[in-house]
Amino acid sequence: MVWDWEFTGQVLPDLASGLWVTVQATVFGYAIALVLGLAVALLRRLPVIGTLVFAVFEFIRSTPLLVQLVFVFFLVPGAVAPLTVGILVLGVHYSAYTAEVYRSGIEGVQKGQWEACRALSLPAHRVWGAVILPQAIRKVIPPLGNYLIAMFKDTPLLFAIAVPELLSQAQRVGGQYFRVFEAMTMVGLLFILVSVPSAILIRRLERRYAAV
Amino acid sequence: MDVVLWAQTAWDWAVGAVEFIGTRFPSYLEGAKFTVLATLGGAALGFVLAMVIGIAGTTRSRALRAVATVYTETFRGVSALVLMFWAAFAIPNVTSFTFEPLTAGIVALGVNIGAYGAEVVRAAINAVPRSQVEATIALNMTWTRRMWSVILPQAWAQMLPTFGNLVIELMKATAVISLIGVTDIMWSADLARSSTFETVYAYGWALVMYFVFAQILVFLMRLLERHANRRLGRASGTGFWSLLRPPSITTAGGAR
Numbered sequence: 001m002v003w004d005w006e007f008t009g010q011v012l013p014d015l016a017s018g019l020w021v022t023v024q025a026t027v028f029g030y031a032i033a034l035v036l037g038l039a040v041a042l043l044r045r046l047p048v049i050g051t052l053v054f055a056v057f058e059f060i061r062s063t064p065l066l067v068q069l070v071f072v073f074f075l076v077p078g079a080v081a082p083l084t085v086g087i088l089v090l091g092v093h094y095s096a097y098t099a100e101v102y103r104s105g106i107e108g109v110q111k112g113q114w115e116a117c118r119a120l121s122l123p124a125h126r127v128w129g130a131v132i133l134p135q136a137i138r139k140v141i142p143p144l145g146n147y148l149i150a151m152f153k154d155t156p157l158l159f160a161i162a163v164p165e166l167l168s169q170a171q172r173v174g175g176q177y178f179r180v181f182e183a184m185t186m187v188g189l190l191f192i193l194v195s196v197p198s199a200i201l202i203r204r205l206e207r208r209y210a211a212v
Numbered sequence: 213m214d215v216v217l218w219a220q221t222a223w224d225w226a227v228g229a230v231e232f233i234g235t236r237f238p239s240y241l242e243g244a245k246f247t248v249l250a251t252l253g254g255a256a257l258g259f260v261l262a263m264v265i266g267i268a269g270t271t272r273s274r275a276l277r278a279v280a281t282v283y284t285e286t287f288r289g290v291s292a293l294v295l296m297f298w299a300a301f302a303i304p305n306v307t308s309f310t311f312e313p314l315t316a317g318i319v320a321l322g323v324n325i326g327a328y329g330a331e332v333v334r335a336a337i338n339a340v341p342r343s344q345v346e347a348t349i350a351l352n353m354t355w356t357r358r359m360w361s362v363i364l365p366q367a368w369a370q371m372l373p374t375f376g377n378l379v380i381e382l383m384k385a386t387a388v389i390s391l392i393g394v395t396d397i398m399w400s401a402d403l404a405r406s407s408t409f410e411t412v413y414a415y416g417w418a419l420v421m422y423f424v425f426a427q428i429l430v431f432l433m434r435l436l437e438r439h440a441n442r443r444l445g446r447a448s449g450t451g452f453w454s455l456l457r458p459p460s461i462t463t464a465g466g467a468r
Contacts, residue, residue: 059423062384062423062426062427063384063419063422063426064384064385064386064387064388064422065384065387066390066398067398067401067415067422068419070398070401070402070415071411071415071416071419074405074411075412153289153291153292156291156293156294157293159391160391167294167297171297178305179305180301180305181303181305183302184294184298185302187298188290188295191290191294192286192289192290195289196285196289199289
């Protein structure tokens, strides 16, 4: 059996629509991960609630995304779209990673900065909003960027909960025409085509915005 | 009244969970066997690939370095699940060669983790102080000797923590091999859900098992790290309890 170019061209529209779903899931999931991760990193600093939040997110971080996806998928009512479930679970799972990243950034801010805030008796919202977070976040832009790529590569797991993303589309059309080889190879190529340029783009952004 | 009701619900839930685990435990244990096999196999293959490709990336030969770059860029760019589907369904589609599902899973995971590991090895070798390399040249050591007795032992301590994180990531990633038909923990959970309709217990128990495995791996990795640091005469925590300090930050999974 040889590579069938005609078939490859024929399935491209289906794969493109799958890729679009994949990109949507990544972008919205990443937005959740960025915001929720910061909230978790800050909540972890509170006395009692902090320990609880730490325990919950440590559990999320140490268990597989696939199991979490399926678990939540079967728990929520059927009326909720699988893509919504996927985006939520992806976002919450990755927020457990981004929270660690934010934490390391916050801990990396020099002690003198805290002392200066106290010396100027700045109110708490100014301490965080104007001094600590701007420095902490600029430092952790590279690892946060890494997690965007990692999340993009984890979206095929949404296949398990019947989201019509790239891998499901390939599996469907490939199975329909008994040409899984072309379909699967195209999926791999599309992944590289998206993830390598975005990695380069992220490096460019880092060079512009990230503090060393 | 409400408190009584809540206590009753919690009690029922606990009884239900114990009953569920009691009957399904053998099935989950059977699944755990395959999860462990896949983790060990993937980690072994990934380790060998990481070492070979990582060392190739630090050599003076331009061709070897190019091979290493192509390998890491390709396999870090594709998701492990896609690789696995490719091995399990695409290759049998065009050739007469078929993988066992477990083998397909191990190969895909190993190849994927190997790409991340190779970068870790390369970085660790490059981090060995320049003077050490100069000393080996001054002593007229062969390349093999230099690698084996000077550079790798020092790089080893440097790469261990990241390797540890990669292995934990790998253990979690093995859950996807259920999708190509390996009867791992995730498969046992799917089976339990479809035969008992107890979704919460079925997947909840799977989550707990993965969590326990992750904690065991964290513990083993700390033992290894401590051993490596001791050999280099570097200070590290002492005593058994120091092994239970809070886990360090995970950087794996996105080491791009």
